[in-house]
Amino acid sequence: MITHRSYAVEPWTVRETELSLDVLAQSESVFALSNGHVGWRGNLDEGEPHGLPGSYLNGVYEVHPLPYAEAGYGYPESGQTVIDITNGKILRLLVDDEPFDLRYGRLVSHERTLDLRRGVMERTCEWVSPAGTRVRVRSTRLVSLTQRSIAAVAYEVEAVGSQARVVIQSELVANEQLPESNGDPRAAMALQAPLEPEQDFASGSRLRLVHRTRHSGLRVAVAADHVVTGPERTTTGGESHPDLARLTVASVLEPGEKLRVEKTVAHGWSGARSLPAMSDQVDAALAAAAHGGWTGLVDQQREYLDDFWARADVEVDGDEEIQQAVRFALFHVLQAGARAEERAIPAKGLTGSGYDGHAFWDTEMFVLPVLIYTSPDAVAEALRWRQNTLPAARERAAQLGLRGAAFPWRTIEGEEGSAYWPAGTAAFHVNADIAHAVVRYVAATGDEDFERDTGVELLVETARLWRSLGHHDHRGTFHIDGVTGPDEYSAIADDNTYTNLMARANLLAAADVVERYPKVAERLGADDEESAAWRDAAESMNIPYNGELGVHEQHAGFTRYQRWDFAGTRADQYPLLLHFPYFDLYRKQVVKQADLVLAMYTCGAEFDEEHIARNFAYYEPLTVRDSSLSACVQAVIAAQAGHLRLAYDYTAEAALMDLEDLEHNTRDGLHIASLAGTWMALVAGFGGMRRSGETLQFAPRLPEKFSRLAFSLQFRGRRLRVEITQQSATYTLLSGPPMHIRHHGERVTVAPDTPTSHPVPPPRHRPAPEQPPHRKPNAR
Ligand code: BGC
Numbered sequence: 001m002i003t004h005r006s007y008a009v010e011p012w013t014v015r016e017t018e019l020s021l022d023v024l025a026q027s028e029s030v031f032a033l034s035n036g037h038v039g040w041r042g043n044l045d046e047g048e049p050h051g052l053p054g055s056y057l058n059g060v061y062e063v064h065p066l067p068y069a070e071a072g073y074g075y076p077e078s079g080q081t082v083i084d085i086t087n088g089k090i091l092r093l094l095v096d097d098e099p100f101d102l103r104y105g106r107l108v109s110h111e112r113t114l115d116l117r118r119g120v121m122e123r124t125c126e127w128v129s130p131a132g133t134r135v136r137v138r139s140t141r142l143v144s145l146t147q148r149s150i151a152a153v154a155y156e157v158e159a160v161g162s163q164a165r166v167v168i169q170s171e172l173v174a175n176e177q178l179p180e181s182n183g184d185p186r187a188a189m190a191l192q193a194p195l196e197p198e199q200d201f202a203s204g205s206r207l208r209l210v211h212r213t214r215h216s217g218l219r220v221a222v223a224a225d226h227v228v229t230g231p232e233r234t235t236t237g238g239e240s241h242p243d244l245a246r247l248t249v250a251s252v253l254e255p256g257e258k259l260r261v262e263k264t265v266a267h268g269w270s271g272a273r274s275l276p277a278m279s280d281q282v283d284a285a286l287a288a289a290a291h292g293g294w295t296g297l298v299d300q301q302r303e304y305l306d307d308f309w310a311r312a313d314v315e316v317d318g319d320e321e322i323q324q325a326v327r328f329a330l331f332h333v334l335q336a337g338a339r340a341e342e343r344a345i346p347a348k349g350l351t352g353s354g355y356d357g358h359a360f361w362d363t364e365m366f367v368l369p370v371l372i373y374t375s376p377d378a379v380a381e382a383l384r385w386r387q388n389t390l391p392a393a394r395e396r397a398a399q400l401g402l403r404g405a406a407f408p409w410r411t412i413e414g415e416e417g418s419a420y421w422p423a424g425t426a427a428f429h430v431n432a433d434i435a436h437a438v439v440r441y442v443a444a445t446g447d448e449d450f451e452r453d454t455g456v457e458l459l460v461e462t463a464r465l466w467r468s469l470g471h472h473d474h475r476g477t478f479h480i481d482g483v484t485g486p487d488e489y490s491a492i493a494d495d496n497t498y499t500n501l502m503a504r505a506n507l508l509a510a511a512d513v514v515e516r517y518p519k520v521a522e523r524l525g526a527d528d529e530e531s532a533a534w535r536d537a538a539e540s541m542n543i544p545y546n547g548e549l550g551v552h553e554q555h556a557g558f559t560r561y562q563r564w565d566f567a568g569t570r571a572d573q574y575p576l577l578l579h580f581p582y583f584d585l586y587r588k589q590v591v592k593q594a595d596l597v598l599a600m601y602t603c604g605a606e607f608d609e610e611h612i613a614r615n616f617a618y619y620e621p622l623t624v625r626d627s628s629l630s631a632c633v634q635a636v637i638a639a640q641a642g643h644l645r646l647a648y649d650y651t652a653e654a655a656l657m658d659l660e661d662l663e664h665n666t667r668d669g670l671h672i673a674s675l676a677g678t679w680m681a682l683v684a685g686f687g688g689m690r691r692s693g694e695t696l697q698f699a700p701r702l703p704e705k706f707s708r709l710a711f712s713l714q715f716r717g718r719r720l721r722v723e724i725t726q727q728s729a730t731y732t733l734l735s736g737p738p739m740h741i742r743h744h745g746e747r748v749t750v751a752p753d754t755p756t757s758h759p760v761p762p763p764r765h766r767p768a769p770e771q772p773p774h775r776k777p778n779a780r
Contacts, residue, residue, distance in 0.1 A: 025051020025667030039350020082357020088265035202238035352669020389414030404464025432502035463510030632677020642763030
């Protein structure tokens with residue numbers, strides 16, 4: 001855990017002012033650069049010391065058998081795990097006779113900065129070798145948001161005070177040795193040496209390695225080119241071996257002289273393309289990047305991000321840490337999805353190998369909701385990936401004896417990768433989550449081409465699943481029994497309220513599109529009779545409610561379970577999943593993460609204000625937040641229920657999850673959903689933003705510490721800016737035709753050039769709900 005504040009609090013940068021080897025792996029995640037296709041962890045340029053080396057290509061994985069002591073029908077037989085691809089970021093340095101290794105000699109200074117506006121990571125350090133030679137090293141690194149396969153480093157060494165003989169070895173390294181896994185089930189199962197060499201090449205300043213994964217049969221090509229600038233006496237030479245290609249640059253530097261290597265690295269992978277085609281592909285990408293050179297890459301990166309921040313920035317006055325954290329969060333959410341292009345957005349993005357690089361419902365319920373209003377194109381791409389995996393999802397449904405498509409709980413390629421079916425297969429809600437994202441995206445963009453070509457198919461196939469998974473009882477009530485909702489401390493439960501409400505919306509949305517797109521429906525074999533059955537199921541959906549307590553049940557019968565012994569649970573026994581058997585968690589009232597509370601956000605129209613307050617007060621003392629997906633949702637509903645102080649603390653927890661390593665596992669990669677949740681907490685929580693059909697509603701209210709909150713949104717061809725103070729909210733249409741919104745229920749028209757301001761009413765006072773002992777969020 002990062003116990004001290006490791007990073008300076010600045011609005012547009014994350015700056016580490018000294019190198020702490022004990023939190024190296026955490027920093028590697030925090031400083032990871034990615035564009036959704038290529039991911040480089042923030043490893044030191046020289047490769048060592050490292051916490052966890054990491055270079056990833058979205059979609060490159062290896063399969064491994066899933067062993068079961070007691071196998072059963074339909075258990076997934078093989079798992080997928082993200083692998084380290086060829087590492088192109090290494091530049092080793094030799095100073096006189098000593099390797100530049102920060103564990104030896106004397107480190108005078110070391111600073112790394114993640115610049116959120118320029119999209120680069122910069123490093124400067126000064127070091128004295130054990131023999132007394134002093135050098136200054138500067139490097140700048142980027143993973144290009146504009147040229148999808150490209151990452152680049154500019155590495156510069158300067159002799160300080162005396163002459164230095166320096167050698168830079170710029171390398172491509174495959175099958176890099178990985179540290180042993182720490183035994184946490186949420187970390188990756190590391191696969192040693194997963195790449196088989198196919199080609200190695202070095203000529204002039206160009207290097208290339210092509211490999212293939214043993215079992216998944218994916219070809220991975222990585223190539224690099226270099227521009228070297230240094231004194232005249234500088235020499236260069238290349239060599240290649242099956243797992244290593246290297247350009248060696250040697251020089252003698254007089255004091256003040258510099259040796260600079262600009263390294264551009266191109267990445268590509270394919271399950272279909274031939275060896276010559278793949279090596280041509282990466283060479284071509286290098287040629288394209290060489291066009292504008294290093295400066296071109298840096299300039300394009302800035303332009304891309306200027307555009308992003310113009311539409312996505314969130315400004316917070318009154319809490320500098322949250323200001324920094326929300327920009328850090330938006331930057332990483334963008335990095336995770338920007339250029340994923342018909343590939344998954346994994347729970348850790350491409351920042352680490354945690355959760356084996358799998359994508360979960362995190363994408364549709366946490367990440368996409370942010371991108372819908374800030375980078376909608378990335379959302380369409382992510383949902384097209386789901387569409388591309390429909391064959392696997394249909395097959396899985398058939399295997400389970402169900403109709404339509406059963407999307408996997410966790411996956412890289414589309415097949416179910418969960419070996420624990422009560423939390424995997426049974427978490428069917430992922431299907432409704434995908435449908436929810438489709439509906440949300442279409443409502444926010446009006447993208448009818450997407451709706452017709454992708455949306456209808458996803459909605460129809462998921463609706464079919466619900467209709468076949470549930471049943472009408474003798475009274476006609478529709479039930480979905482034996483499923484697992486978002487709270488993974490309950491499993492195989494009947495009528496999970498979140499699942500049922502989300503399934504209901506899914507069924508109705510499918511019935512609607514079948515009417516609106518009859519030709520597509522016909523192609524999918526969906527007729528009026530089928531959509532009538534969906535409507536029927538939706539309308540008679542069971543929503544469990546305990547009339548005596550006046551609260552909704554998380555699932556049927558939940559409120560009569562014994563309460564977890566919170567008083568007898570010590571602080572060090574959290575997360576409970578690492579200290580107690582699931583058997584016991586499942587039969588008690590204890591909630592891992594927002595479930596019913598999440599339903600009140602995603603299906604808000606189903607709950608009146610009184611129930612929102614009462615349900616929240618009931619579930620708060622049961623919710624232990626053993627998942628990083630919880631705090632942001634609790635922030636949203638706490639704000640709605642008027643608990644602004646609590647909402648503020650939860651917002652900070654979501655926002656600082658990785659900057660302060662609150663879950664003690666940032667080393668394995670960032671919590672992308674929680675980062676996305678920071679935006680959710682601010683915009684949907686304090687901004688009170690909800691969507692009803694094609695109308696945006698706001699019910700803003702700030703916590704005491706904030707003097708101002710401002711954010712922009714893209715919505716149906718408009719750009720809207722919302723600025724909130726303690727007293728009022730101002731809505732400004734930055735572009736697009738006039739629109740109607742709601743402010744605390746009142747209809748407001750926002751027209752170009754006429755900002756409109758409205759008073760913020762005070763919240764209704766309600767007693768603050770309690771959390772389980774040791775599980776209160778940190779008070780700020
Ligand atoms: C949570 C899931 C989540 C997964 C990946 C688990 O701890 O309970 O809801 O999808 O982590 O983030």
